[in-house]
Amino acid sequence: MQPSTHGRDVEEPAADAPAAAGNLPAAPAADPGLVGGSPPISPPLSSGAGASPVSPAGLFDAALAAPSELYRGSREILQDSFVPSRLPHREYQLHQVAEVLAPALRAELPSNLLIYGKIGTGKTAVVNQVRTEFLRRPEARARVQFIAFNCANVDTAYSLLQTIGNTFAAKEADRIPTGWSLDRVQAAMRDLIEARGMTVVLVLDEIDRLVKKSGDGVLYTLSQINTELEKGRVALIGISNDLKFTDGLDARVRSRLHEEKILFPPYEAPQLQDILRDRAREVFRDGVVEPGVIERCAAYAALENGDARRAISLLRLSAEIAERERAKRITPDHVVKAKNRYDLDVVVECVRSLPPHCKILLYAILQGYERRRGGVLTGEVYEGYTKLSQKLSLPPLHPRSISNYVIELESLGLIQANVVSRGRGGRTREIFVEVPVSETMRALEDDELLKVLARPRLLSQTLLTNFDNPNRTGPSYG
Ligand SMILES: Nc1ncnc2c1ncn2[C@@H]1O[C@H](COP(=O)(O)OP(=O)(O)OP(=O)(O)O)[C@@H](O)[C@H]1O
Ligand SMILES: [Mg+2]
Numbered sequence: 175m176q177p178s179t180h181g182r183d184v185e186e187p188a189a190d191a192p193a194a195a196g197n198l199p200a201a202p203a204a205d206p207g208l209v210g211g212s213p214p215i216s217p218p219l220s221s222g223a224g225a226s227p228v229s230p231a232g233l234f235d236a237a238l239a240a241p242s243e244l245y246r247g248s249r250e251i252l253q254d255s256f257v258p259s260r261l262p263h264r265e266y267q268l269h270q271v272a273e274v275l276a277p278a279l280r281a282e283l284p285s286n287l288l289i290y291g292k293i294g295t296g297k298t299a300v301v302n303q304v305r306t307e308f309l310r311r312p313e314a315r316a317r318v319q320f321i322a323f324n325c326a327n328v329d330t331a332y333s334l335l336q337t338i339g340n341t342f343a344a345k346e347a348d349r350i351p352t353g354w355s356l357d358r359v360q361a362a363m364r365d366l367i368e369a370r371g372m373t374v375v376l377v378l379d380e381i382d383r384l385v386k387k388s389g390d391g392v393l394y395t396l397s398q399i400n401t402e403l404e405k406g407r408v409a410l411i412g413i414s415n416d417l418k419f420t421d422g423l424d425a426r427v428r429s430r431l432h433e434e435k436i437l438f439p440p441y442e443a444p445q446l447q448d449i450l451r452d453r454a455r456e457v458f459r460d461g462v463v464e465p466g467v468i469e470r471c472a473a474y475a476a477l478e479n480g481d482a483r484r485a486i487s488l489l490r491l492s493a494e495i496a497e498r499e500r501a502k503r504i505t506p507d508h509v510v511k512a513k514n515r516y517d518l519d520v521v522v523e524c525v526r527s528l529p530p531h532c533k534i535l536l537y538a539i540l541q542g543y544e545r546r547r548g549g550v551l552t553g554e555v556y557e558g559y560t561k562l563s564q565k566l567s568l569p570p571l572h573p574r575s576i577s578n579y580v581i582e583l584e585s586l587g588l589i590q591a592n593v594v595s596r597g598r599g600g601r602t603r604e605i606f607v608e609v610p611v612s613e614t615m616r617a618l619e620d621d622e623l624l625k626v627l628a629r630p631r632l633l634s635q636t637l638l639t640n641f642d643n644p645n646r647t648g649p650s651y652g
Contacts, residue, residue, distance in 0.1 A: 243502055244462050244493055251457040252490035254483060261303060262452065263445040264296045270436050271304045275409075278318045278373045279311060284409040286397065288431050290417050291438025294481030297413045298379055300438075305377070319370070322377035325384035331392035332356055334384070339363030342370045360395055364402055371405035381412035382419035390423045397430035440480025446472035449482050450489055458493070458504070466506040467492065474513055488512050521609045522617040524586055530623050531571050532579045535559050537624060539589060539605055540615050549604040552580065552591075566623065580605070588614075 250256050261268065267289075277284045289297050305322070308314050321341055328334050336350045336359050343349040343366060350362045367374055376396065378384060384392065399408050412431055420428050441449070450468045471492065475485035491512035496504040528536065538558035542550035556573055563570040571579075580603070583589045591603040607614075619628035 242497060244458055244497055244504065246459045247457045249457065249490075251453055252486055252493070254486075257302065258299070258452065260452070261296055261299055262448045263441065264300050264438075267296070267300050267436055267438060268304060271300060271411075272307070274434050274436075275304065275308060275375065278375065278409065279308075279313055281317055281373075283373065283400065283407045284375070285433035286410040286431055287412070287434045287436065288420070289411065289413045289436050289438065291415065292417075292440050292479050292481070293415050294475075294479070294483035294485075295415075295438035295440055296482060297415070297438050301377055301379070301411060301413060305375075318373045318375055320375045320377065322379065325378055325380045325382075325387075328384060329387070331384075331388040331395075332359060334392060335359050335363045335395070338374070338376065339366045342366040342372075364399060367399075367406040367408065368403050369406075374406065374408045375411060376408055377411045377413070379413045380415075382414045382416040385419060385423065390427050393427045393431065394424060397427055441476065441482055441485075442480060443469075443472045443476035446475050446480070446482060446485045450485055453486060454489065462503055464503050464505045467504050467509055470506050470509040474509070488516065491516055518610060518613055521588070521614060524588065525614055525617045526621070528583075529579075531563075531568075531575070532582060533618055533621060533624060534562050534566065534568070535576055535579050536583060536588065537615065537618050537627065538562050539583075540607060540611055540618075543605070543607045544611050544615075549592075549606050551594075552577075552603045552605065555580075555605060562627065566626065 271287070271289070274287045275284050289301065291297055301322075305320050308318070309320065319341065321338055323334065323337075335356075336352070339350045339359065339362050348366065350359055350366075354362070381393075393410075396408060396410060410431065420431060423431070447468050450471055454463050454468060467489070471485050471488040474488060475481055478484060488509060492504050492508040495511050495515070496508045499508075501508070525533070525536065535555070538561075539550060539555050541562075542554050542558050556576055559576060560570045580589070580591055584591050588607075588609050590606045590608055592606070593601055594604045595601050615629075618624050
């Protein structure tokens, strides 16, 4: 979980928030029935006594039959996979990438390029657009072969080299089979590139993941391959959102990758507004998006890393919530609800992935916090954790291990632990919860291990009743 996406309730950016965040319109009154919870689905149009039962087969008919009043274009325009026709505020980066690649059009070898910047700053979108424009040119198609990988989907260095080689295999017999040694695959790949005599532009998106999975050996192979080629050549474009990933690389690999570098800075709120307006114009009917909606989505996303993906997701979720409410327009209020839901989803996902004892510890913290409606001291937490473990018939872990879990929960942004002095009693830590209490407890109670702890639930209980302690004196969020 990104520390910036804690599942806390929507907070207005402070009055002295950076100008980059833009002007946030006045907060609409949050619907108490929805804060942080999923938006309710409107009741069926004909319900109640006497209504004819709807057969499961017709379950989607009503939803599909009612034409959406909000959309003019395909909803896919708000999906991550959509390729926009223009990329506002990335003109400089587009030109820089094009400049690095231009020598390939003159049959010269382009420099290797490293693109880095935080998530959602348009790195992949820019490279894709440059690639499309590049391949529009006939001389490029004749001389250059683009091969792009998202390294998140590449399992091993072996499969990477094999796939590159097989791109150039003219016939089945030339293909590199599985089962050869890595050295043999490497040599075969090199021969296949040489035989075709083209410039290969190899895009390694999320390159840091490749290094984490298989070390930097494969980058060494690829970055020095030109010394072994005469007709063919390889230029690398590495893309990463881990700004430090090159620190641990072999010095030769690092200097070769760093021949050219382009930084993608986070978007500022006014830039995100432009990006969102482009999408909104394409996807929504005129007048559907109320003033303040775009500004609010942009401001939230600007405060959280300037991530365009986040801004677009907020707009998409806001529209979905408006649609389910059968609203005729998307309002700033819908954006507030969308933000709460988005944040909560992130928290629930994070909580589910915790190790078992960490889940029990978090549950103990939440119980203590709920009871006190404020910070809990580590001693109380350990006591609560021990009781819960016993209830679950698990031997409790040593306090030192629990201290480590407290640090882990803090680094995930779920809690905040402040050191407090207790006079002669020494120092202890006071723990504040940074996420919606009831919802997080419920997410934990859904866990197989903790379900025996579940408290009775009301059917209609979908609210974050004690989302935050209004009287808390703990640290404020940035
Ligand atoms: N300038 C822009 N104009 C329009 N859409 C943009 C712009 N920048 C980013 N986007 C959109 O935002 C989303 C995220 O962009 P992209 O995938 O390029 O980010 P990234 O920097 O590669 O992120 P990550 O590091 O997570 O891979 C995509 O849907 C993309 O189309
Ligand atoms: Mg990307």
